[in-house]
Amino acid sequence: MVPSQEAHKLVLSFADDELCVGQNHSWWIAIGPFLEEDLAFTSIAQDELGHARALYSLLSDDIDQLAYGRDHSEYRSAHITEFLCHDWSSALVRHVLHDMAEQVRWSALTNSSWTELGNTAQRALAEENFHLQHGLSLLRRLLSSDEGRKRLEPVVLELAPYGREYFADSDQELMDNGLLTVSMADQERIWVDQVLEVFDEFNITVDMSEETQGSGRSGIRSNDFATLHDEMTAVIQIDPHAQW
């Protein structure tokens, strides 16, 4: 049983974020920068889709309907998760920003008063260490080279402020009933500090104060969403009763 409407919204936001990022990561299957990275990155894609599945299943028995059957305006995904990122620099930067946020978000749920959600969070958090280790070590490695820095820095400056939207859900009621144990404002602060710290190592100063342009939580989709949604619903449009 979903405890409340607010809880439903929180979990749906998180699930939609994971669905979009997982789908976007999977675009790189077979065309990753090199074989090992291809395998690692698309395996992470699968993990993110697994997180989406686990979260949707807390809300409904009909996961496919939730994942693929809603109008665009009913999705709650943050815009940063919808961006197609069809160049490797932005795919990598979004991966790191997303997984840093995920770690903070899952951590705020592991002791949730909604037990099933807490259990899901604990399982997901165990995977996050690996995702972050992967993303951060590759990012640091590439930022250490002139060419890597030249390609990555503009993407970091552009994408990072969008990440603030991860924390744009309302939380008053959720904090009051212990469903959430760290407020959205505190989660955002932790994430911003961690992001600034990572890029500060390379003397890259990210301007987070820039007003986030994303409004995904209120039902407005980014320009990339339609393409992404067409891709993720391609099979179910051909065969609505497909089983996989």
Add this chain to the structure above:
Amino acid sequence: MKTYEVFLKKSGKDPFTHAGSVDAPDDEMALTYAREAYGRRSEGDQMWVVFRGHVLVADEIELEMADRTHKHNDGQLVAELRRATSGNES
């Protein structure tokens, strides 16, 4: 990129066995890639990742020369002898 050899061990008495190799820019990434390439479905619960340059490679000629018939005692002669002996006793 450097090449690393990956070894996996399942729980219990199974020894480490060679799983394959990965290319990676450094040791940390090698561990990451090895886990994804060879251990993402829990194929083992322990993993060694060794930089190929640190593997000592034995001389193949010496190994071929070591293949001599008297090293291959499979106990056949002794077994036949014992069978013959026990046949006499019965």
